Amino acid sequence: MNYKIHPVDIKNPEIEEKLRMLIKDAFQTKEPIPPGHLLKNTTTPKASKETVFLAAFENGEMIGCNGFMSTDFVYNGKISSCYQSCWSATHPKHQGKKVFVNIINEGKNVLKEKGAGFIYGVPNNNSHPIFTKKLGFKEIPSVMIKIPNIPYLRDSYFTKKTKNIESFKSATFYPLEDQIIDLKKNMPGEDVIEITENRSILWGKLKISPSKFGIKLNYFYVGGMELFDTKDLKRMLDQVFRKFNVRYIQIVSCKSNLYNGLVKGWKPTAMNGFIFYELNAPVENVNIFYGVIDVF
Numbered sequence: 001m002n003y004k005i006h007p008v009d010i011k012n013p014e015i016e017e018k019l020r021m022l023i024k025d026a027f028q029t030k031e032p033i034p035p036g037h038l039l040k041n042t043t044t045p046k047a048s049k050e051t052v053f054l055a056a057f058e059n060g061e062m063i064g065c066n067g068f069m070s071t072d073f074v075y076n077g078k079i080s081s082c083y084q085s086c087w088s089a090t091h092p093k094h095q096g097k098k099v100f101v102n103i104i105n106e107g108k109n110v111l112k113e114k115g116a117g118f119i120y121g122v123p124n125n126n127s128h129p130i131f132t133k134k135l136g137f138k139e140i141p142s143v144m145i146k147i148p149n150i151p152y153l154r155d156s157y158f159t160k161k162t163k164n165i166e167s168f169k170s171a172t173f174y175p176l177e178d179q180i181i182d183l184k185k186n187m188p189g190e191d192v193i194e195i196t197e198n199r200s201i202l203w204g205k206l207k208i209s210p211s212k213f214g215i216k217l218n219y220f221y222v223g224g225m226e227l228f229d230t231k232d233l234k235r236m237l238d239q240v241f242r243k244f245n246v247r248y249i250q251i252v253s254c255k256s257n258l259y260n261g262l263v264k265g266w267k268p269t270a271m272n273g274f275i276f277y278e279l280n281a282p283v284e285n286v287n288i289f290y291g292v293i294d295v296f
Contacts, residue, residue: 064099223291
C-alpha cells in the first residue's frame with residue numbers, strides 16, 4: 001500500500017482540523033463537526049487509558065481514520081481497558097484501497113501491545129460485513145424489551161431471581177457506567193437522566209416514538225446500569241414510571257448480558273449485533289447495553 005498508518009493526537013488543532021474535514025468529505029455533510037466534538041465524544045478523564053485515533057496518510061494527505069474509544073471494564077474484580085471502534089472515515093477519492101481494513105488491523109496490533117482486553121462496537125450496515133467477514137470480529141446479537149406502564153402487567157416482566165448479584169457479574173465483563181455517563185454529559189444538548197437505588201445506578205434518556213397512525217408515545221430509553229442488588233432494577237424502573245409517567249421503558253442489550261436474566265420478554269431486534277475482537281481477554285459474557293455506543 002502507498003499510505004502509512006499511525007496514531008494521531010486529536011488535541012492537536014492541525015490534526016483535529018484534518019479529521020473534521022475528512023469526516024465531512026467521507027459522509028458528504030454540508031458542515032464539518034464542531035471543533036472539540038471528537039474530544040468530547042470519545043474521551044473522559046475517568047478512563048485509565050487514553051482513547052486512540054489512527055489515521056492513514058498518502059503523500060501528506062489524511063485519507064482515512066478510525067477512533068478507538070477507551071472505556072474501563074471490570075472482570076472478576078480487575079480493571080480491563082477495552083476500546084470501542086468509532087468515527088471510521090475514508091475519503092471518497094481513496095475508496096477501494098482497503099484503508100478501513102488496514103486501519104482496523106493496525107488498531108488490533110497497537111491495542112494488543114497496550115494490554116487491551118478487546119475491541120467492540122455496533123457497526124452500521126456498511127461496515128457490518130467488513131467487521132464480521134473480513135476482520136474476524138465475533139458478533140453477539142442484540143435483544144430488546146419494552147416494559148409497558150400498566151400496573152400489575154409490568155410486574156410480570158420481572159423474574160423472581162433470589163441469587164446474589166455477584167452471580168450476574170462474575171466471569172463477565174461489565175463497563176464502569178460512570179465513565180459512559182460522563183461521555184454522554186460531555187455532549188451539548190444531551191439530557192442524561194440518572195436513577196439511583198442504594199448503590200445501584202441506571203441511566204438513560206427520555207424519547208418520543210416515531211408517529212404511528214398519528215400517535216406518538218413518550219418512553220424512557222435505558223442506556224445502561226450497574227447493579228449491586230438484584231432487587232434494585234425493578235425499584236429503579238418503578239422510579240422512572242413514577243417520576244416521568246412514560247408509556248413504556250425500552251432496553252436494548254447484548255444477548256450475552258447476564259443482567260438479562262432479571263427480566264422476561266426479550267425479543268430479537270432489527271439492529272446489528274454487538275461485535276467483539278479478542279485481544280488479551282476472552283469474550284463470552286459482556287454486560288453491556290446500547291447506551292455504551294457513541295451514537296446513543
